[in-house]
Amino acid sequence: MSSIVSPTVLGAPSGRRERRVPGGHELANASRTAQRRQRTDRLATLLIWSGAALALLPLALIIGLLLVRGSAALSVAFFTELPDLSLPSGGGIANAIAGSALLVGIASLMGLPIGIAAGLHLATHPHTRLSRISRYLSDVLNGVPSIVIGVFAWEVFVRPVGHFSAWAGGLALAVLLVPLVARTTETVVSLVPVELTEAALALGFPRWRTSLQVVLRTALPGIVTGALVAVARIAGETAPLLFTAFGNAFWSMSPDEPIAALPLTIYAYAGSPYEGWQTLAWGGALVLLLLVAGLSVVARLATRRQLSRVGAGR
Amino acid sequence: MTSARIGASDRLFLIGTAAAVSVVPLLIVVITVIVVIAAWPAVQTHGLTLLTGVEWDVPRQQFGALPAIVGTLTSSAMALALAAPVGVCVAVFVNELAPRTIGTAVGALVDLLAAIPSVVYGLWGIFVLLPWLRETVMPLLRDTLGLGRFALFSGPAYGPSLLASGLVLAIMILPYIAAVAREVLAAVPRAQREAALALGATRWEMVRDAVLPTARAGLIGGVMLGLGRALGETMAVTMVIGNRNALPDSLFAPAYSMAALLANEFNEATGDAHVSALMAVAGVLLFVALLVNALARVLVGSVRTRHARVPG
Numbered sequence: 001m002s003s004i005v006s007p008t009v010l011g012a013p014s015g016r017r018e019r020r021v022p023g024g025h026e027l028a029n030a031s032r033t034a035q036r037r038q039r040t041d042r043l044a045t046l047l048i049w050s051g052a053a054l055a056l057l058p059l060a061l062i063i064g065l066l067l068v069r070g071s072a073a074l075s076v077a078f079f080t081e082l083p084d085l086s087l088p089s090g091g092g093i094a095n096a097i098a099g100s101a102l103l104v105g106i107a108s109l110m111g112l113p114i115g116i117a118a119g120l121h122l123a124t125h126p127h128t129r130l131s132r133i134s135r136y137l138s139d140v141l142n143g144v145p146s147i148v149i150g151v152f153a154w155e156v157f158v159r160p161v162g163h164f165s166a167w168a169g170g171l172a173l174a175v176l177l178v179p180l181v182a183r184t185t186e187t188v189v190s191l192v193p194v195e196l197t198e199a200a201l202a203l204g205f206p207r208w209r210t211s212l213q214v215v216l217r218t219a220l221p222g223i224v225t226g227a228l229v230a231v232a233r234i235a236g237e238t239a240p241l242l243f244t245a246f247g248n249a250f251w252s253m254s255p256d257e258p259i260a261a262l263p264l265t266i267y268a269y270a271g272s273p274y275e276g277w278q279t280l281a282w283g284g285a286l287v288l289l290l291l292v293a294g295l296s297v298v299a300r301l302a303t304r305r306q307l308s309r310v311g312a313g314r
Numbered sequence: 315m316t317s318a319r320i321g322a323s324d325r326l327f328l329i330g331t332a333a334a335v336s337v338v339p340l341l342i343v344v345i346t347v348i349v350v351i352a353a354w355p356a357v358q359t360h361g362l363t364l365l366t367g368v369e370w371d372v373p374r375q376q377f378g379a380l381p382a383i384v385g386t387l388t389s390s391a392m393a394l395a396l397a398a399p400v401g402v403c404v405a406v407f408v409n410e411l412a413p414r415t416i417g418t419a420v421g422a423l424v425d426l427l428a429a430i431p432s433v434v435y436g437l438w439g440i441f442v443l444l445p446w447l448r449e450t451v452m453p454l455l456r457d458t459l460g461l462g463r464f465a466l467f468s469g470p471a472y473g474p475s476l477l478a479s480g481l482v483l484a485i486m487i488l489p490y491i492a493a494v495a496r497e498v499l500a501a502v503p504r505a506q507r508e509a510a511l512a513l514g515a516t517r518w519e520m521v522r523d524a525v526l527p528t529a530r531a532g533l534i535g536g537v538m539l540g541l542g543r544a545l546g547e548t549m550a551v552t553m554v555i556g557n558r559n560a561l562p563d564s565l566f567a568p569a570y571s572m573a574a575l576l577a578n579e580f581n582e583a584t585g586d587a588h589v590s591a592l593m594a595v596a597g598v599l600l601f602v603a604l605l606v607n608a609l610a611r612v613l614v615g616s617v618r619t620r621h622a623r624v625p626g
C-alpha cells in the first residue's frame with residue numbers, strides 16, 4: 001500500500017519540506033520511514049494474531065480437560081443413582097439432574113411469559129418513555145450480580161417461610177431470566193416486516209390479535225431459540241441457588257423442599273477430598289457444559305438462520 | 315364484535331404487555347429497597363466501620379468488610395488489566411484483520427467462553443490453575459525472576475490467591491469485553507477506514523488512527539461491562555481466592571471478595587446482626603454493580619446511536 005502512495009502523507013509531514021524538491025538523503029529517509037512503518041504494521045499484526053490465539057487457549061484447555069475427566073465419570077449409574085460415598089465411583093447424580101430440571105421449569109413458567117410479553121411490548125412500542133427506560137434497565141438488571149439476586153430471593157421467600165425450597169430457587173432464576181428473554185424477544189420481533197402488521201390491521205384484525213397471531217407467530221422460531229439460550233444460561237447458575245434451593249443429598253421432587261441442582265452438586269463435590277465425589281463433580285460439569293453450551297450453540301445457529309430469513313423478507 | 319369492544323380488548327392487551335415491561339424497573343427498585351431495608355440495622359449499629367473496618371469477627375460482632383472490598387477491587391482490576399487488551403485484540407482480529415471464515419470462527423469460539431458456567435471455571439481452577447500457580451508460576455515469578463523482593467510477589471506459594479482469582483476472572487470476562495468491542499468496531503463507518511487507507515495508512519495505522527479512536531467510548535463501555543461482571547462474579551472466585559478474611563499483602567496471599575463472603579457465610583449466618591451485616595455487603599455490591607453497568611450501557615449506547623445513521 002504505502003510503497004505506492006507517498007509514505008510521508010500520514011505521520012507529520014511539514015508543509016515546508018513538501019515544497020522543496022527532495023534531495024538524495026531525504027529520499028533515503030522516506031524509504032527508511034516506509035520500512036519502519038511496514039515493520040510496525042507487521043509487528044502489530046503479529047501481536048493481534050497472538051492476542052486472538054491467547055484468547056482461545058483457556059477455552060481449549062478447559063474443554064479438553066472436561067472432556068477427558070468428565071467422560072471418565074459417565075456411566076449409566078451416573079445418571080440413575082444417588083451420590084453414595086461407600087462406592088468407589090461415588091454413585092450418581094440423578095437427584096441433581098432432576099432437581100435442575102424442576103428449578104429451570106419453575107423459573108421458565110414464571111419468567112418466560114413475562115419476558116416474552118415485555119419483549120413484544122418493547123418491539124411494538126419502541127419509543128415510549130416506559131420502553132426506553134425498561135430497555136436500558138433490563139441491560140442494567142442483566143449486570144446485577146446473581147449472588148445479590150440470591151440474597152434478595154432469600155429475604156422475600158426463604159426468611160418469611162422459614163425453610164429453603166425449590167420455589168425460592170426458581171424465583172431467583174426467574175429474576176435472571178426476565179431481562180435476558182425480554183431483550184432477545186425484542187430483537188427478533190422488531191425484525192418482523194411492518195407490512196405484515198399493516199396488512200393484518202387493514203383486514204380488520206384488532207391490534208391484540210395482530211400482535212399474537214401475526215407478529216408473534218412470525219417471530220416464534222426466533223423467540224423460542226432466544227428463550228432456549230436464556231434458559232441454558234440460568235441452568236448453569238449456582239450463586240442464586242446457594243441460599244434458596246440450598247441443595248439436597250437425597251431424591252426430592254417437591255417444590256416446597258430444599259432441592260439438589262447440578263451446579264450446586266459440582267460446587268459441593270469440587271472441594272471434596274474423596275476421589276469418587278471429585279469424579280462426580282467432573283462428570284456433572286461435563287453434563288452441565290454439554291447442556292448449556294450445546295443448547296446455546298444450537299439455538300444461536302438456528303437464530304441466525306431465522307434472522308436472515310425474516311430479514312430477507314423486508 | 316363492535317369497535318368499542320375491539321378498543322377495550324386492545325387496551326387490555328396493551329396494559330398487559332406494558333405491565334410485563336414494567337416488571338423490569340420494578341424488580342430493580344424492589345431488589346434495592348429489600349436489600350437496603352435488611353441492611354439497615356447493621357448500618358445503624360456499625361456505620362462506616364462496615365466499609366472501613368478490617369476486622370470481620372462474627373463472635374465479637376465486628377463486621378468490617380474492607381478486606382473483602384479490597385479483594386473484590388484488586389482481583390477485578392487485575393482481570394481488567396489482563397482481559398481488556400486481549401479482548402480488544404480479538405475484536406480487531408475478527409473485524410479488521412482475519413479472513414472472514416477464520417474471524418467468524420474465532421468470534422464464535424470466544425463467545426463460547428461466556429457459555430461455560432461459573433462453577434465449571436471454579437472446578438478447573440481448583441484442579442488445574444491452582445496446582446500450576448503453586449508449582450510453576452509462583453516460584454518462577456518469585457525466585458527465578460527475582461520479583462520476590464517486591465511485597466506484591468512475596469510470601470509462600472499456596473495456590474489459592476488474589477492472583478488465581480484475577481486470572482480466572484480475566485478468562486471469564488474476556489468474552490463480554492470482546493463481544494462489545496466487536497459490536498462497537500462494527501459500528502465505525504466503513505468510509506472512515508477507506509479514507510485512512512486512501513491517505514496511505516498501513517492496516518495497523520488505519521486501526522490505530524481511524525478505527526480505535528472513533529470507537530473509544532464504546533470500548534471503554536465494554537471494558538466497564540466486563541468490570542461489572544468481575545465485581546459480582548461469585549462461584550469461580552470463591553473456589554480459588556482462598557477465602558481468608560484479612561487485608562491481602564501480596565498477590566500470592568489468599569484473600570476474600572464480597573461475593574465470596576456472601577457465598578460462604580450467608581447460609582451459616584448466626585443471628586440477625588450477622589445477616590444484616592451480610593446484607594450490607596450485598597448492598598455495597600449491588601450499588602457498585604448498578605453504577606458500573608449504568609455507566610457502561612450509556613457509553614456503549616452512545617457509540618451505537620452516534621454512528622447508526624451514518625451511511626456506511
